[in-house]
Amino acid sequence: MKQLQLDLNKRLLIVEYETEAECAVEWALMHAFKNPNIVKHGHKVNPICGGSELTEDIAEDISDYTNLFNKKCFADYKCDRYSLSTSAMQSFISAIEAAGYHWGENPVKEPRMSDYGWYASGHAEEDSGWMYEEGEDKYYESLKLFEESESRTFNPEKCIIFEIL
Incomplete structure (x- = not known):
């Protein structure tokens, strides 16, 4: 199991479980007890979403932004600036990459x-x-x-x- 803490618009804890089944069981248990203040991994937490359920709207709620010309400019954490061309999802992923991690696909190809x-x-x-x-x-x-x-x-x-x- 790996985990990463990020301080964005909200303080986040991303936890990867060993298997998809373990993740699904954990998610189901959290919602079965309807307890928004769960203590997990040493923190009092509230589940936001599963990683595969992350949408632009959810990312917009958790990523840092500023308003410029009445448009949201999201933070690009890899170059430490705000940009009109950065989406909320790109901002979230850039925060992970700035911490030395990757989201989704391993950028290093498996050698043959x-x-x-x-x-x-x-x-x-x-x-x-x-x-x-x-x-x-x-x-x-x-x-x-x-x-x-x-x-x-x-x-x-x-x-x-x-x-x-």
Whole structure:
């Protein structure tokens, strides 16, 4: 389980559960007891929405903005400014990225062994191997980068976004 605290227009706690099923059960339990002041993860919280249910309207309520020419300008947290071209959803995602995390898709692609010189000939494991030693080293370096990035990527289907009260 990973979690991230953000201070935007509201104080948020984003929690990713291990599975979508665990997330669904947690969401159902919170609503079954109709308790808006739940203590979770060391904070008194109010659930806002599931990560996959996040809409532009919800993001507008939780993201920082200022008014410019009677239009809402949302914060872009990666470059620390407000912009007319930034949507509320982009603002929310930029806050996550500014904290060193990712929302949705891991930006680092999973490496394939064949791209680094792995060959397989025949059906026996002993008939397979690396064409050159550097390929194996580079593959495992790339795999480590991918896994580190994956550990910092939130899957919206497994997340619940809370307001910290």
